[in-house]
Amino acid sequence: MTTSPPEPPVSSPAGTLGTDARLSLTGVQPGEPAFDDHRPPSAELVSDCVHCGFCLPSCPTYVLWGEEMDSPRGRIYLMNEGLQGEPMTDSMVEHFDACLGCMACVTACPSGVQYDHLITATRAQVERRHERSRADRALRSAIFALFPYPRRLRALRGPLRLHQRTGLSRLLRRSGLLERLSPQLASMEALAPRLGRPQPVPERVAARGTRRGTVGMLLGCVQREFFPGVNAATARVLAAEGFDVVAPAGQGCCGALSGHSGREAEARRFARELIDTFESTGVETVVVNAAGCGSAMKEYAELLADDAAYADRARGFAARVRDVSELLAEVGTVAPRHPLPVTVAYHDACHLSHAQGVRRQPRELLRGIPGLEVREIAEGDLCCGSAGVYNLLNPEPARELGDRKARNVLATGADLLVTANPGCLMQVASALERAGTALPMAHTVEVLDASIRGRSPDVFGADRRRETG
Amino acid sequence: MDTDVLAARLRALVGDAAVITDRQRLRTYECDGLAQYRVVPAVVVLAASTEDVAAVVRECAAQRVPFVARGSGTGLSGGALPHADGVLIVMSTMRRILEVDRDNQRAVVEPGVINLQLSDVTRADGYYYAPDPSSQQVCSIGGNVAENSGGAHCLKYGFTSNHVTGLELVAPTGEVEQIGGKAPDAPGYDLLGALVGSEGTLGVVTAATVRLTRTPADVRTLLAAFPGTDQAGAAVSAVIGAGVIPAAIEMMDALAIEAAEAAVQCGYPEGAGAVLIVEIDGPASDVQQVFEEVEGHCRAHGAFEIRIAADDAERALFWKGRKSAFAAVGRISPDYIVQDGVIPRTALPEVLSSIARLSAESGVRVANVFHAGDGNLHPLVLFDDSVEGESERAEEVSGAILDLCIQHGGSITGEHGVGSDKAKYMPRMFTDDDLDTMQLVRCAFDPSSISNPGKVFPTPRLCGERPGRHQGVHPLAEAGVAEVF
Numbered sequence: 036m037t038t039s040p041p042e043p044p045v046s047s048p049a050g051t052l053g054t055d056a057r058l059s060l061t062g063v064q065p066g067e068p069a070f071d072d073h074r075p076p077s078a079e080l081v082s083d084c085v086h087c088g089f090c091l092p093s094c095p096t097y098v099l100w101g102e103e104m105d106s107p108r109g110r111i112y113l114m115n116e117g118l119q120g121e122p123m124t125d126s127m128v129e130h131f132d133a134c135l136g137c138m139a140c141v142t143a144c145p146s147g148v149q150y151d152h153l154i155t156a157t158r159a160q161v162e163r164r165h166e167r168s169r170a171d172r173a174l175r176s177a178i179f180a181l182f183p184y185p186r187r188l189r190a191l192r193g194p195l196r197l198h199q200r201t202g203l204s205r206l207l208r209r210s211g212l213l214e215r216l217s218p219q220l221a222s223m224e225a226l227a228p229r230l231g232r233p234q235p236v237p238e239r240v241a242a243r244g245t246r247r248g249t250v251g252m253l254l255g256c257v258q259r260e261f262f263p264g265v266n267a268a269t270a271r272v273l274a275a276e277g278f279d280v281v282a283p284a285g286q287g288c289c290g291a292l293s294g295h296s297g298r299e300a301e302a303r304r305f306a307r308e309l310i311d312t313f314e315s316t317g318v319e320t321v322v323v324n325a326a327g328c329g330s331a332m333k334e335y336a337e338l339l340a341d342d343a344a345y346a347d348r349a350r351g352f353a354a355r356v357r358d359v360s361e362l363l364a365e366v367g368t369v370a371p372r373h374p375l376p377v378t379v380a381y382h383d384a385c386h387l388s389h390a391q392g393v394r395r396q397p398r399e400l401l402r403g404i405p406g407l408e409v410r411e412i413a414e415g416d417l418c419c420g421s422a423g424v425y426n427l428l429n430p431e432p433a434r435e436l437g438d439r440k441a442r443n444v445l446a447t448g449a450d451l452l453v454t455a456n457p458g459c460l461m462q463v464a465s466a467l468e469r470a471g472t473a474l475p476m477a478h479t480v481e482v483l484d485a486s487i488r489g490r491s492p493d494v495f496g497a498d499r500r501r502e503t504g
Numbered sequence: 505m506d507t508d509v510l511a512a513r514l515r516a517l518v519g520d521a522a523v524i525t526d527r528q529r530l531r532t533y534e535c536d537g538l539a540q541y542r543v544v545p546a547v548v549v550l551a552a553s554t555e556d557v558a559a560v561v562r563e564c565a566a567q568r569v570p571f572v573a574r575g576s577g578t579g580l581s582g583g584a585l586p587h588a589d590g591v592l593i594v595m596s597t598m599r600r601i602l603e604v605d606r607d608n609q610r611a612v613v614e615p616g617v618i619n620l621q622l623s624d625v626t627r628a629d630g631y632y633y634a635p636d637p638s639s640q641q642v643c644s645i646g647g648n649v650a651e652n653s654g655g656a657h658c659l660k661y662g663f664t665s666n667h668v669t670g671l672e673l674v675a676p677t678g679e680v681e682q683i684g685g686k687a688p689d690a691p692g693y694d695l696l697g698a699l700v701g702s703e704g705t706l707g708v709v710t711a712a713t714v715r716l717t718r719t720p721a722d723v724r725t726l727l728a729a730f731p732g733t734d735q736a737g738a739a740v741s742a743v744i745g746a747g748v749i750p751a752a753i754e755m756m757d758a759l760a761i762e763a764a765e766a767a768v769q770c771g772y773p774e775g776a777g778a779v780l781i782v783e784i785d786g787p788a789s790d791v792q793q794v795f796e797e798v799e800g801h802c803r804a805h806g807a808f809e810i811r812i813a814a815d816d817a818e819r820a821l822f823w824k825g826r827k828s829a830f831a832a833v834g835r836i837s838p839d840y841i842v843q844d845g846v847i848p849r850t851a852l853p854e855v856l857s858s859i860a861r862l863s864a865e866s867g868v869r870v871a872n873v874f875h876a877g878d879g880n881l882h883p884l885v886l887f888d889d890s891v892e893g894e895s896e897r898a899e900e901v902s903g904a905i906l907d908l909c910i911q912h913g914g915s916i917t918g919e920h921g922v923g924s925d926k927a928k929y930m931p932r933m934f935t936d937d938d939l940d941t942m943q944l945v946r947c948a949f950d951p952s953s954i955s956n957p958g959k960v961f962p963t964p965r966l967c968g969e970r971p972g973r974h975q976g977v978h979p980l981a982e983a984g985v986a987e988v989f
Contacts, residue, residue: 074755082838085539085831085834085840086535086536086537086539087537087578087639087642087830087831088537088576088577088578088639088642088643089639089641089642089828089831090644091576092618092641092642100597101550101594101596101597101599101616102550102594102597103532103577103594103596104528104529104532104595108577109532112531112532113528113532116528116531121527121528124526124528126526126528126529127528145767145768145828145830145831145832145834146767146831146832146834146835147766147767147834147835178970183627208910339851
């Protein structure tokens with residue numbers, strides 16, 4: 036039985052801020068400038084934007100709506116207005132909230148504008164200084180009291196499974212009742228993957244064949260509880276490639292969902308705990324199989340830059356983080372591959388491609404499998420709408436993007452959709468379901484695992500599609 | 505007219521959601537790609553249809569309120585700079601490709617359609633939309649029509665005006681006119697010729713019928729590195745002088761290369777004082793022969809390294825450096841002016857050395873990017889706005905470069921348009937009579953001067969450049985030489 040770190044009481048997540056308590060919501064006077072002096076978006080980074088507009092077509096919300104204030108250039112303009120003293124109005128916040136944080140604009144920008152840093156800083160200011168509606172606050176509290184805590188997610192597995200198996204889920208969706216009551220809750224219900232049996236990863240998995248090193252492994256929260264097959268496959272692939280795998284049982288959340296939503300204090304707390312956990316194992320590399328987690332962990336240096344006790348350690352830790360495909364491409368693969376005759380469409384998770392720049396590696400690994408053909412998805416740089424908890428907070432645009440992605444995926448004619456992020460898997464699966472199509476889906480490492488173990492592509496068959504993701 | 509009243513009327517016409525009056529939102533529209541010029545519009549309307557645009561323009565005409573159309577907001581002359589008392593009509597929300605008529609090689613598009621997206625959609629059928637401004641991945645076709653945009657391949661394929669065969673126009677009175685169509689040439693006055701490049705001063709285009717061009721059978725691209733721009737310029741003259749028309753010949757100097765390397769790591773040859781990108785397209789046999797000829801000219805004029813793109817990926821990398829050059833300059837300078845001028849190709853070495861002299865004397869750095877084949881210069885004048893006096897010095901150098909272009913028989917703009925930025929230079933190129941005659945054309949379409957007022961022409965002139973006021977009779981009309989329709 037694994038144990039998770041102590042969890043704060045569900046009722047008052049704000050009560051756990053500890054040393055970061057000073058960052059809690061303070062009374063902001065109407066008309067006050069949007070940003071205070073605790074890490075506002077950097078005026079220098081804002082001024083890097085030359086207003087060329089090359090980011091516009093890369094931005095999912097601009098693609099949907101065609102409006103300047105919902106483009107990266109427009110949002111940077113709004114940040115600049117805030118820096119010049121404009122107050123943080125509801126409309127300003129609406130445009131920051133509408134940003135998916137996919138970072139496609141960072142890839143597209145020829146001037147090297149660091150929008151990722153800008154939006155992270157802005158979101159933290161919004162969370163501290165903007166009074167949200169009661170319903171919005173309740174929803175956010177519920178999300179952040181649940182998702183970053185594997186044990187709570189686990190407690191949900193039983194009822195969720197029952198809900199799915201008894202047909203209640205189908206009934207509820209057909210009735211449209213939940214959709215009318217709360218679109219947010221409805222999308223949460225629709226996104227939940229069909230759960231399979233738990234497959235816990237042991238704390239230590241020994242390398243097979245010649246030992247090439249020891250790596251730590253992040254288990255994640257959603258990954259661990261909803262996609263246990265991905266973690267099991269990751270551990271097997273790493274072992275087959277000659278690595279001892281250390282997966283500390285006590286590890287908690289990496290803070291990605293919190294950090295990417297502006298809950299800075301919470302993200303910092305999670306980051307410190309995770310650094311402690313992995314430092315105690317002494318591993319040289321920390322391997323991650325969830326794109327959102329990996330990108331957040333690589334940002335620890337900035338997140339904890341002003342924390343005297345952790346700044347250096349965070350920098351060191353961030354430098355040791357690798358996506359599993361990144362590590363395998365870096366060290367080269369040794370485990371023999373068996374043929375896997377299947378055509379796959381590879382979907383770039385934004386937090387892998389745009390945030391971490393990892394595009395080539397997963398494709399190379401997949402192409403290294405005999406018999407496997409990789410197809411590109413049209414508009415591959417465009418977010419699927421998952422974006423952390425975005426699809427829970429902004430269900431309408433998320434659904435439009437999901438449907439668009441599903442159409443492009445289906446147009447490839449591939450037999451299997453492969454991607455590297457649990458959020459994308461849930462989002463695209465639910466869009467495909469709306470389209471009435473059953474396309475099997477898998478994580479990159481599950482495909483590698485199947486090839487190494489000589490399994491048939493049938494293991495990803497339609498009947499298992501929501502189970503293995 | 506009171507803004508609240510105007511906004512209320514517009515809301516009744518096009519719906520609440522399409523009308524923006526919130527100050528913070530309005531400010532995101534206060535400038536286009538030329539951010540030095542900023543004006544907060546009174547109202548922004550997000551247009552969804554021709555009917556929306558016509559309704560808004562009719563209202564503006566009735567109230568004598570100026571209006572400005574804006575596409576992707578990437579223009580580099582401030583052509584879409586809003587009017588403080590006017591309506592900014594945003595066309596980026598009208599972006600449907602209405603028809604692809606492959607057999608007649610035409611497409612009908614709404615003005616907000618992004619240039620490159622049309623090519624993306626038609627490529628599978630073996631066609632593309634030829635005009636390719638460097639911002640083609642984001643600029644709108646409506647904006648291209650307003651500015652008569654060109655691009656690297658215009659040397660062979662011509663500017664936007666060569667590719668538009670029909671327009672739907674909301675005239676400044678609010679009437680919807682169909683001009684031209686799918687046929688290549690309509691009898692009578694060339695109204696399309698007047699409209700394309702009119703920079704929004706003759707109305708708002710709400711649909712364009714454009715030519716689709718067959719994708720060439722073969723394309724070959726070379727990158728030649730030279731010790732300096734003199735040698736590269738001589739090679740360009742030799743190629744064109746030999747009667748060869750490449751699809752594109754582009755030149756970048758050392759500073760522009762440095763910026764592009766910093767931005768997109770295009771891997772141009774080290775130590776190059778200038779590079780040429782030459783692209784040849786057409787039937788495979790022609791391409792091969794012409795390509796060898798071009799290579800020979802480059803070597804004869806001192807190219808020390810020639811790379812030939814092995815595949816589409818390498819070709820894309822050659823072009824990436826060139827096409828991102830403007831924005832990439834942001835990597836080596838906090839602020840810069842993108843200048844746009846034209847000279848006869850043969851004057852290139854002389855003008856370049858004059859620019860170098862200007863730069864040395866003023867201490868203002870200038871990076872150079874050109875469509876070398878047709879003598880279109882894009883000097884990038886670098887400065888730091890936070891240093892006192894630098895922006896004025898940069899502005900002086902930038903203006904002096906235009907004077908050089910005029911002295912050598914060229915023009916103050918090749919493709920970016922006059923807009924807000926260059927209106928003041930128009931009298932250096934045209935006499936008062938020239939400008940007055942242009943005004944007559946404008947008055948024929950827009951007697952109240954409410955369509956993008958304040959652009960192109962240096963000062964308020966004649967039939968009321970100041971909206972809402974008539975300013976007397978045109979001297980030509982008074983003399984009975986011309987008449988206002």
